Amino acid sequence: MPNFTLPYPPSLNSLYKISSKPFPHIYLSKHGKSYKTQVLQQLATQNLQLRANIPLSLTLTITPPDNRTRDLDNLFKILFDSLTHAQFWEDDKLVRELHVSYLPVQKPGSLLLEVEALEPI
Numbered sequence: 001m002p003n004f005t006l007p008y009p010p011s012l013n014s015l016y017k018i019s020s021k022p023f024p025h026i027y028l029s030k031h032g033k034s035y036k037t038q039v040l041q042q043l044a045t046q047n048l049q050l051r052a053n054i055p056l057s058l059t060l061t062i063t064p065p066d067n068r069t070r071d072l073d074n075l076f077k078i079l080f081d082s083l084t085h086a087q088f089w090e091d092d093k094l095v096r097e098l099h100v101s102y103l104p105v106q107k108p109g110s111l112l113l114e115v116e117a118l119e120p121i
Helices: 030-045 074-085
Strands: 003-007 016-019 025-028 056-063 095-102 110-117
Touching: 003 030, 025 030, 030 074
Parallel strands: 056 095
Antiparallel strands: 003 110, 016 025, 056 110
């Protein structure tokens, strides 16, 4: 399975907007749409639209863009949704193992993903 690097995602707090017209609803913000497009383009360029449908182990190495304090779980929503949108896997429910570590700050920030197939359960 592949190893690849993606841009550091926007904060979960900036991903969604609320509109009250014509009726109340929540929608993906400009930042969220832009990130999804970046991931889609990068995976298409690297021919990584695998549509994986087997259990996966994901090792994520995070290089933050600055020293701000962030909640670790804020990264996963937009990252996993973007990988699903880009057809890397059928659905993020296939991630059965997740290993996460941090590297020192380096602008603009990045995420290194190492993906391994697991034996079906």
